[in-house]
Amino acid sequence: MAGLDATGRHVVLDLGAASTAMLALLGRSRCRVEVADLAYFGGIDRLKTHEPGPVLSEAAESLLPKRLADEAIDMVLCWDLPNYLTLNGLAALMDVISNRARPGALAHALIFYAERDMQEHPGRFVPTADGDLIDHSAPSAAIAAPRYSPEDLGKSMGRFEIDRVRLLSNGMQEFLFRLGS
Amino acid sequence: MFERGKKDDESVESQDANRTEPDRAFGSLRSKVAGRGGDAAVIGRSIQMNGDLRGGEDLRIEGDVSGTVELKNSALTIGKEGKVKADVYAKSIAVDGETKGDLYATERVTVHVNARVQGNIISPKVSIEEGAHFKGSIEMDPAAVEKALGKTVASGADTRAVPKKPAKEASANLNPPAGTA
Numbered sequence: 001m002a003g004l005d006a007t008g009r010h011v012v013l014d015l016g017a018a019s020t021a022m023l024a025l026l027g028r029s030r031c032r033v034e035v036a037d038l039a040y041f042g043g044i045d046r047l048k049t050h051e052p053g054p055v056l057s058e059a060a061e062s063l064l065p066k067r068l069a070d071e072a073i074d075m076v077l078c079w080d081l082p083n084y085l086t087l088n089g090l091a092a093l094m095d096v097i098s099n100r101a102r103p104g105a106l107a108h109a110l111i112f113y114a115e116r117d118m119q120e121h122p123g124r125f126v127p128t129a130d131g132d133l134i135d136h137s138a139p140s141a142a143i144a145a146p147r148y149s150p151e152d153l154g155k156s157m158g159r160f161e162i163d164r165v166r167l168l169s170n171g172m173q174e175f176l177f178r179l180g181s
Numbered sequence: 182m183f184e185r186g187k188k189d190d191e192s193v194e195s196q197d198a199n200r201t202e203p204d205r206a207f208g209s210l211r212s213k214v215a216g217r218g219g220d221a222a223v224i225g226r227s228i229q230m231n232g233d234l235r236g237g238e239d240l241r242i243e244g245d246v247s248g249t250v251e252l253k254n255s256a257l258t259i260g261k262e263g264k265v266k267a268d269v270y271a272k273s274i275a276v277d278g279e280t281k282g283d284l285y286a287t288e289r290v291t292v293h294v295n296a297r298v299q300g301n302i303i304s305p306k307v308s309i310e311e312g313a314h315f316k317g318s319i320e321m322d323p324a325a326v327e328k329a330l331g332k333t334v335a336s337g338a339d340t341r342a343v344p345k346k347p348a349k350e351a352s353a354n355l356n357p358p359a360g361t362a
Contacts, residue, residue, distance in 0.1 A: 009322055009325075017314070017315075018292075018309045018315040018319075019309075020309060023319065023321070026321060027321050030321070030322040030323070030324070031322060032319065032320050032321060032322065032325070033319045034317070034318040035315050035318070035319070036316060037314060037315060040316075041299075041316050065301070065317045065318050066300075066317070
C-alpha cells in the first residue's frame with residue numbers, strides 16, 4: 001500500500017474477495033478497486049481446466065471485472081491465490097493482467113514455501129490498521145502446497161518481474177513483482 | 182466518504198416525502214412488507230419482468246428482473262430471492278440477492294452478506310459486508326463518482342432520455358413457476 005500516494009489516482013486489482021477493511025484502507029487514496037474474487041467465482045477451476053492457448057487466455061480474461069474505463073492497473077493483490085493455480089493458469093492470468101497494467105505496476109503475492117501443506121481453500125486476508133494481515137477463512141483440510149520457487153514464478157507472472165522477496169515468520173514467502181516496460 | 186462493513190438494517194432510505202404518483206404498472210403488485218424495505222412496492226418472487234422498469238417510490242424485488250431499473254429518487258432493495266440482470270439507477274440500493282449489471286446510487290449501495298453482485302458500483306457510500314460475493318469495480322475517487330453520477334443524473338432528469346433502447350412500458354410476466362401459488 002505504501003506504493004499508493006494519497007493524492008494520485010490509482011487502479012487496484014484485487015484477485016481475492018472484497019473486504020471491508022481493504023476497502024477502508026484503499027479509501028484513503030483516490031482509487032478505483034477492481035475485485036475478481038477468483039475463488040468464489042470459479043476462477044481457480046477454470047484456469048486448471050484448459051491447456052495453454054487462446055481458450056485459456058479467454059478464460060483468464062473473463063475472470064477479471066469488466067473494464068469501466070480505459071485506465072491501467074497500478075497494483076495487483078494476488079494474496080495466496082497463485083498457490084492454488086497451475087503455473088500455466090497463473091501465466092495465462094498474469095499475461096492478461098500485464099496487458100491491462102501500466103509499466104511499473106506492482107503485484108503482491110504470498111507463496112507457501114517453508115510448509116509442505118496449505119489449506120484446501122485460499123485465505124481471506126484482511127489487513128489491520130497497523131499493516132498486518134489476518135486470514136479470516138474458515139479452517140479447511142490440508143493439501144500439499146506446490147511450493148513454487150522464485151524461478152517458477154519468474155516464468156509465470158506475465159511481464160511482471162520479481163522486485164523483492166522476503167520470508168515471513170509464518171513460513172510464507174512474500175513476493176513483490178514489478179511490471180517491466 | 183465511505184461507510185463500509187456497518188451492519189445496517191436501515192440501509193434502505195425511508196419513503197421519499199416527495200415521491201411521485203405510484204407507478205401504475207406495479208399497482209397490482211403492491212403489498213406492504215415488514216422489516217427491511219418497509220412500506221415499499223414489491224415485485225414478488227414468482228414475477229419475471231423484462232424491460233425498462235421506472236418509478237418514483239421505493240421498491241423491493243424478490244423476483245427476476247432484467248433490462249433497466251430506474252428509481253432515481255427512491256430506494257431499491259433486492260431481496261434474498263431477487264435476481265436482477267440490469268443496470269440500476271436509484272437513490273439507494275441494498276442487495277441481499279443477486280445482481281448482474283452496474284449499480285448507480287446517488288446516496289449509497291449496501292451489499293449484504295451472502296449477496297452476489299457482478300458489475301460496477303458507483304456511489305458516494307459503498308458498504309460490502311464480509312461474506313458478500315462481489316465481482317466488479319468500485320469507484321472510490323469522490324471526483325470520479327460525482328462525475329459518473331452527474332452524467333447519470335443529468336441524463337436522468339428526463340428519464341425518457343436515459344435508455345438507448347426504445348422506451349416501453351415495463352412488462353410483467355405473471356406466470357408463476359409450477360408449484361407456486
